[in-house]
Amino acid sequence: MGYQKIKVPADGTKIVIADGKPSIPGNPIIPYIEGDGIGRDITLAMKKTVDAAVAKSYGGKRKIVWMEIYAGEKANELYGSYLPDETIEALRDFVIAIKGPLTTPIGKGFRSLNVSIRQILDLYACVRPVRYFKGTPSPLVKPELLDIVLFRENTEDVYAGIEWESGSDDAKEVINFINQKFDFNIREESGIGIKPMSEFASRRLMRKGIEYALANNRKSVTIVHKGNIMKFTEGAFNNWCKKEAAENFRDVIVLEEELNQLYGGKLPEGKVLVNDRIADSMFQQLLLRPDEYDVLVTPNLNGDYLSDSAAAMVGGLGMAPGSNIGDYLAVFEATHGTAPKYANMDKVNPGSLILSSVLMLRYMGWGEAADLIEKGIDATILKKTVTYDLARQIENAKEVKTSEFADEICGNM
Numbered sequence: 518m519g520y521q522k523i524k525v526p527a528d529g530t531k532i533v534i535a536d537g538k539p540s541i542p543g544n545p546i547i548p549y550i551e552g553d554g555i556g557r558d559i560t561l562a563m564k565k566t567v568d569a570a571v572a573k574s575y576g577g578k579r580k581i582v583w584m585e586i587y588a589g590e591k592a593n594e595l596y597g598s599y600l601p602d603e604t605i606e607a608l609r610d611f612v613i614a615i616k617g618p619l620t621t622p623i624g625k626g627f628r629s630l631n632v633s634i635r636q637i638l639d640l641y642a643c644v645r646p647v648r649y650f651k652g653t654p655s656p657l658v659k660p661e662l663l664d665i666v667l668f669r670e671n672t673e674d675v676y677a678g679i680e681w682e683s684g685s686d687d688a689k690e691v692i693n694f695i696n697q698k699f700d701f702n703i704r705e706e707s708g709i710g711i712k713p714m715s716e717f718a719s720r721r722l723m724r725k726g727i728e729y730a731l732a733n734n735r736k737s738v739t740i741v742h743k744g745n746i747m748k749f750t751e752g753a754f755n756n757w758c759k760k761e762a763a764e765n766f767r768d769v770i771v772l773e774e775e776l777n778q779l780y781g782g783k784l785p786e787g788k789v790l791v792n793d794r795i796a797d798s799m800f801q802q803l804l805l806r807p808d809e810y811d812v813l814v815t816p817n818l819n820g821d822y823l824s825d826s827a828a829a830m831v832g833g834l835g836m837a838p839g840s841n842i843g844d845y846l847a848v849f850e851a852t853h854g855t856a857p858k859y860a861n862m863d864k865v866n867p868g869s870l871i872l873s874s875v876l877m878l879r880y881m882g883w884g885e886a887a888d889l890i891e892k893g894i895d896a897t898i899l900k901k902t903v904t905y906d907l908a909r910q911i912e913n914a915k916e917v918k919t920s921e922f923a924d925e926i927c928g929n930m
């Protein structure tokens with residue numbers, strides 16, 4: 518492979534797609550992007566934790582061979598570009614990767630590096646599990662009842678990037694066209710954004726959500742939408758998701774209306790309930806009846822709000838993992854930003870990136886190592902040995918550095 522700056526390690530093997538899924542060797546090469554700001558600290562902590570869990574789980578039989586690739590400020594120094602072509606090439610070639618947070622370069626031609634990576638590689642599902650770790654400070658009375666996996670559409674909606682600035686010639690042209698052609702009365706000085714949502718993108722996301730529910734013994738898939746107001750985008754999203762469920766999963770799903778009609782209100786063993794909720798009501802439901810929800814399938818903007826809100830219920834962004842998954846390619850990432858004021862201070866919580874590595878290990882089928890890391894995190898938090906963000910909310914906690922938190926997790930595996 519002819520990369521300019523990326524050094525492909527000689528002692529690892531490339532993950533390839535075989536029989537429609539990633540085939541994982543014992544020594545897979547996993548590319549990682551360190552990230553800006555706090556990225557370096559949390560990436561070091563994540564790699565150390567993963568290496569310890571893999572070594573402990575599999576002796577010497579399995580090992581991740583890390584390969585650094587570049588994006589963000591480090592890439593700009595090396596290549597003069599925030600998102601070099603060969604980084605995208607490597608993400609495509611090596612199938613599974615993990616990344617730290619990236620600064621959004623202001624006025625440098627990128628809306629956001631993260632959004633660019635998702636769109637270029639068509640990583641259409643943003644998958645974010647949110648569950649409680651005992652001992653984590655939470656504003657909920659019973660945070661342990663929340664255990665959801667959110668599938669957020671990643672390529673469409675108002676994030677598609679179709680926008681015109683207020684007062685620009687393009688905005689005026691679009692406004693004139695809409696006002697004249699469709700007899701609307703949009704104010705002339707308005708900024709304009711377009712919200713495209715398609716059957717193709719909605720259905721493939723729903724397919725991923727249902728497949729996940731079936732594979733992980735989850736009981737329901739809830740479509741979250743604002744279809745009562747935006748009928749032909751969000752309303753259509755709901756209809757298309759239900760169509761996907763009915764056409765391709767008929768034997769294994771039960772629609773909400775069928776639950777009472779056909780099954781006396783009790784979900785039959787082995788089936789997945791498919792229902793839908795209006796987005797604003799969903800925020801209430803998660804607070805009031807979190808245990809009734811399992812897998813959520815949402816359009817892009819709803820999912821963005823809902824995943825951060827859900828994360829706050831179980832301890833905040835420091836503990837919220839994320840992943841962006843396409844048909845095969847997957848990039849796992851911390852959900853928070855670069856928190857520049859804490860850069861290189863060995864201070865912040867590496868939990869989000871470490872939990873993202875747990876998702877990655879499960880995606881690879883290395884569940885034993887994933888379980889060990891979760892066990893280590895559970896025990897570390899229960900012992901109240903935590904980074905500043907959790908320490909300031911837990912009585913009598915011992916505050917530790919990023920690297921020490923990782924050491925504690927390794928010691929508690």
Ligand code: NAP
Pocket residue numbers: 555617618619620621631834835850851852853854855856857865866867868869906
């Ligand atoms: P941020 O970096 O997420 O930081 C906001 C606050 O969240 C921090 O000041 C800190 O709170 C807390 N926080 C974040 N990460 C933490 C961690 N690991 N442990 C403990 N606390 C943590 O958000 P921002 O300041 O709005 O954004 C900074 C840059 O990051 C921007 O350039 C933005 O575009 C980028 N960004 C990147 C991503 C990504 O790469 N996925 C996502 C979001 C934002 P306290 O101040 O209370 O301690």
